[in-house]
Amino acid sequence: MKKTYFMTSVFLGFVMSLMFSKSVFSQEKEEEEKVKELPEIVVTATRTEKKVEVAPASVNVVTKEKIELKKPKTIDEVLNDIPGVMVRRGKGLMDTLAFITLRGAPKSQRTLIMMDGIIFNNPYGGDIKLGGFFPEDLDKVEVVKGPFSSLYGGYAMGGVVNFITKMPEKREIVLKTGYGSSFDRGDAMDDLKRVYISYGDKLADKFSFFISYGRHDTNGYPSNFVISSSPPPAGISGYERTYDRYGNLKYLLGDTGDNRWWDDGITIKAQYEFDKNTKLRLTFMRNRYEYNYDKPHTYLYNTATGEPVYYPREKYYLTGPGGRIQNIYALNFETLLLNKIKTELNVSYLDTEEDWYVSVGSKAKITGCPPGTNPKYCGYVSNTPQNAFTTDLQFTLPIFSNQILTFGGFYRREYANTKEKYLSNWKDEDSTVSLKYQSKGKTRTFAFYIQDEIALRDNLTVYVGFRQDWWKTWDGYVNQVGTAGYPKEYKSNSESAFSPKFAVVYKPFKETVLRGSIGKAFRPSTVYDLYRTWTSSWTGITYAGNPNLSPETLIAYDIGIEQKLWKGAKVSLTYFHNYFDDLIYRKTVNATYQQYINVGKAETQGIEAGFEQKFDFGLRLFANLTYTDSEVKENKAKPETEGKRLTYTPLWMGNIGAEFKRGKWSFYVVGRYMDKWFSDDLNKDKKSGVYGSYDEYFVVDVRASYQINKWMTLSVSGDNIFDRDYYQYYKAPGASWFAELSVKF
Helix, strand or coil: CHHHHHHHHHHHHHHHHHHHCHHHHCCCCCCCCCCCCCCCEECCCCCCCEEHHHCCCEEEEEEHHHHHHHCCCCCHHHHCCCCCEEEECCCHHHCCCCEEEECCCCCHHHCEEEECCEECCCCCCCCCCCCCCCHHHEEEEEEEECCCHHHHCCCCCCEEEEEEECCCCCCEEEEEEEEEEECCCCCCCECEEEEEEEEEEEECCCEEEEEEEEEEEECECECCEEEECCCCCCCEECCEEEECCCCCEEEEEEECCEEEEEEEEEEEEEEEEEECCEEEEEEEEEEEEEEEECCCEECCEECCCCCECCCCCHHHHCCCCEEEEEEEEEEEEEEEECCCEEEEEEEEEEEEEEEEEEEECCCCECCECCCCCCHHHCEEEEECCEEEEEEEEEEEEEECCCEEEEEEEEEEEEEEEEEEEEECCCCCCCCEEEEEEEEEEEEEEEEEEEEEEEEEECCEEEEEEEEEEEEEEEEEEEEECCCCCCCEEECCEEEEEEEEEEEEEEEEECCEEEEEEEEEEEECCCHHHHHCCEECCCCCCEEECCCCCCCEEEEEEEEEEEEECCCCEEEEEEEEEEEEEEEEEEEEEECCEEEEEEEEEEEEEEEEEEEEEECCCCEEEEEEEEEEEEEEEEECCCHHHCCCCCCCCCCEEEEEEEEEEECCEEEEEEEEEECCCCCCCCCCCCCCCCCCCECCEEEEEEEEEEECCCCEEEEEEEECCCCCCCEECEECCCCEEEEEEEEEC
16 A cells, blocks of 8 residues: 555645646746636527526536546546536446436436437436447537426436537547556556547538547456355465445455456547538447456465365356447438528437346356356356437427427337347357347337427526327237246336426526426336346246336426626525435235336435636636435335435535646646445445445546647546545445547647
8 A cells, every 4th residue: 555655645746746836837928818708508408509507407518628627538427526416437447337317316217318419328227338438529518407308208307418529610630549557556447548539520611520439448457356154164264354235244255357348439420511500410329348357366275285265166256248339320400490490300229239248157167167067057148239219300489579489299219128048158158059038128209398488587587398208118028938937928008298397597686596497207117127027046036027117207396596706706506306206116016926016205305506716817616515315205115115215315425626727737636525325225235345335435536738739738647546445336446547648630
C-alpha cells in the first residue's frame, strides 16, 4: 500500500502544481472581453427546443465542452456528477450489469435510456448494456427527471436520458490513443488500452457524413472471489476468514482470475439537407463486447508440499466468458408541412445478434472438461438474440399566438428468444451439443400522445398532455428439455395504459424560476417477466413468468425552484414524491411453484439540491446532494418486506468538484459519494466491505489536459486516487491512472 500512496501523492502533486503555477496563467493572454453565454437548449423535456431554465422539468444538459473536460471513457461516466442520477458500474469496463437510474426508481428498467431518440432498453428484460459506445461521438446528453410516459411511454418512470450524437458542420478528423493501469497491479483495470478515430465533413452545405471507430482492451483485475461456508480440512493453509453480506462467517479461498475485457463500436451517419426545413438522416451503429477470465488464483496450498490446492474442486474457481453483438439502424426525417407544421419521423431497428454467457458445469476443469464428460456436467451457453422495431411520427403546430401543440403516434414491436445449449467444452462457447432450455415471446405497442404548451403570461407557462398505450404480448413459449410439463405455450394477452401529465413553469422574477408537475408513468412487462419459466433440478421448484401481468405504474409530483444569486452563482432545490403501484414480485404459490404477479406498492420521496459558482477566469465550482427516502408499502407476495427500503436505492448521494479551463490548460476534479444500498428486499444485507455487499463510498477522480498545439492535446487522469476499498457486489476498482494523446484537425 505504500507504493499506492506514494504514486497517488506524486500524481496529485503534479496536478496541483499545474493548477496553481503562475506559468499556467501566462501560457496564453486571455481576451478581456466577456462573451455572453448562449442559453442551454433541451429537446427531450417537451419534444421541442426549449431553454433549460424554462423547461417543465428538472433538467441537466451535459454539453460537448463539458464532456471533453470530463474525459470520460464510457457514455454513462458522463453522468457521474449530476444530482438525482445513480450510475452503477461496479467493476469498471467489465461490468455488464452497469445501469443508470433516476430519482430512486430502482433498476434500469424504470428509466428510459435513448440515443438520438432510439430506445436502448432491451426487449428481453428492459435493462441496458452500454459496452461499445464512445463519448467522443456525443454532442450532448440531456437528463430529464420525473415521470415522462405522457410523451415517451414505457420505462420513463424515473425520467429520460437521451444521448445525442454529433453531425459535423465542417471537416473534422479526430485521432486518440491512450494507455493506463492501476497504481498497484491487480487492484484496478490493468493494461487499459484505448483507441478512437473519427472523420466527418459537410459538403456543398447540403450533405454531411460522420464515421467513427473506437475500442477498449484491458487485462482487468480479480473482482470475483471464491467463498466457502466451511474452512478447508487440516493440511491446507492460505485461506482467510471473511463474511458474506448478511454477516455470516465465511472463508476466502481464492478468486476466478483477472476479468479481461474488450469492446468496440463503429458509427456511420449521413445527412442530406433539402432546404432549411427539410433533412434526412441515416444512422448505423454496431457495438460489440466480450469478457473472459485468465487462470484462476487459489490462495490455498498443501502445508506439507507447498503445492497449490483447489478446494473443494476446480469448478468453484471458474467463471465463464460472455459477450454481445448489437446493430442499430435508424432513419430520421424532418420537414415543415403547409409552412407551419413541423413534422418528424423516426424509424429504428435494434438488432441484438448475440447476447451470450457461459455457465460452468460441476465437472468442469481449468483446462476444459475431461474426455467423456457428460455435457450436462460440463457447462452450457445461454444466448438471447432479440430485436425491436420502432416508429415514431410527431407533429408540432403553433396555435394562436400563445400555444404550441405537439402530438403524434408510436409503434414498437419486440422479440426475444433465449436458448441454452450444453457444451462439450465450457471454454469454447461454439462447442454446443444439444438444447437444454428455450423461452421466447413477442410484444407490440401502439400509442397516441398529445401535449399542449400554453403561455398564459410572459412569465407563466402551463403544459397539459397525455398518452394512451395499447400493449399486447403473444407467441409465448417455454421448453425445459427432459422436464415433466414442458414445453409450455401461452395465450396472448393485452393491456393498456393512460399517462396524463400537468406541469407549470413560473418566473416571478428575472432570476427566479419555479416549477411544479404531476404525472403518471408505467413500465410494461418484458419478455423475461412474461415467459422466463424454469424448474430447478436441485430443489424441484418452478420459477414462472406470467403472461397476464399488468404494467407497473407510478404517480409522481415534484416542485422546485432555481435561483440565481450574485454574479455567476446559482442554486436549485427540488422536492419529489413517487407512488409506485402494481410492482412485480415473485409469489410463492406452493412448495414447488413461484410466479411473478402484480402485488407491490412502494413510495419514495426526496430532495435534489445543487449549487454552482462560475468565475470569469475559467473556474466553476459545484456541489449537489440527493436524498431519497423509500419504503415498500404493500407486498402481498412477501408481506415481511413491508416497511423496508426499496432495493437499489441509496438514501444519500452527493458530488462536489471543480472545473477549470484557461488558455491551453483544463482541469476537472470531482468527489463522488454513494450511500450504502440494499439488494435484499428484507434489507438484511447490512454487512459492508465484503464480497457481495453494496458499500458506502466516497471516491475522488481527477483530469488534467494540456493543448500542445493547435491540433494536439495530452491528458492525464486518475480514478479513485485515494485508493478507496469498497464493493459494488464485485470488488470495485482501486486507484488507477490513464494518459491519452488526442489529435484533432
